[in-house]
Amino acid sequence: MDLSELLDDLIRFWPVDVDDVSLIGHSMGGLVLRSAGHHGYEAAHEWTGKAKTYVSLGTPHSGAPLENLAHQASAILAARPETNAFGRLLRRRSGGIRDLRAGSLVDSDWQGRDPDGLAAAMAAEVPLLPGVDHYWVSATLTRDPKHPLSRVIGDGLVLHHSAGGRNSTRHIGFTEDNGLHLGRANHFNLLNDARIAAKLVDWVG
Incomplete structure (x- = not known):
């Protein structure tokens, strides 16, 4: 919520008119941006109407x-x-x-729940910000994301399917065509990889 308000202020006080906004988040940052988009859309913040592209890099959309x-x-x-x-x-x-x-x-x-309780984890199904092209990047320590080792440890912190917003019961709306997988890479390689830089040129422009 705070981030959404800050982005709205940024748009309003920017010295020239802002035509579009691109959002790129690594790891937890991707969740923070999705949350900001949800709260901003609900509050009719101006920046959400200017958002054109969202990219998450190794974000645990379905958990870590x-x-x-x-x-x-x-x-x-x-x-x-x-x-x-x-x-x-x-x-x-x-x-x-x-x-x-x-x-x-x-x-x-978390309302009405003990954060330390052993009840099953829950996450509300928050829709992707409308009117935005959504992209995602995952990494795995092995070349093949279907390798048994990759299914267990992913990029060391986040699993391939979680970075793509999927698990056995959830699919948040990302498409396979808008995804990029990096084999033999870890979670922090996603911050500085030439393959991602090349994709960002295509995705963001």
Whole structure:
């Protein structure tokens, strides 16, 4: 919500008229931008009507296994007096990190729920910002995203299918044609890769 308001101010106070806005986010940044788009559209912020392109780089749209592991580990450690201190330490994760468990974008996902409870993760189905071309990039440590190792660890932090906004029960709306997969690459290679730079020329212009 705060980001959406800042973007709206940026558009209004920019020294020349703004024709279009391109949004590019890496990892959690991709979720933050989608959340800003949702809140901005709901509030009729001017910038959302000027947004033309959205690109996410290794964003866990349907959740990240590392956060799920931390969530489970904190519950196990907190349950025993010998390890309770470690469990409490793990539970000091920020709200943003906790959102990575299922790719949450809105506060209502947590209302009435214990953030440390072992109930199944939930994420509201927030539609993609209308009128925008949506693109996504994933990476895997192996060449083939279907390799058993890639299915487990993806790019080291985010799985291929999550970067594409899919899992067994969810599909947020990205298309395969608007995706790019980098084999033998890790999560941080996505920040500086010539193949992505070339695609951005095509996608953003």
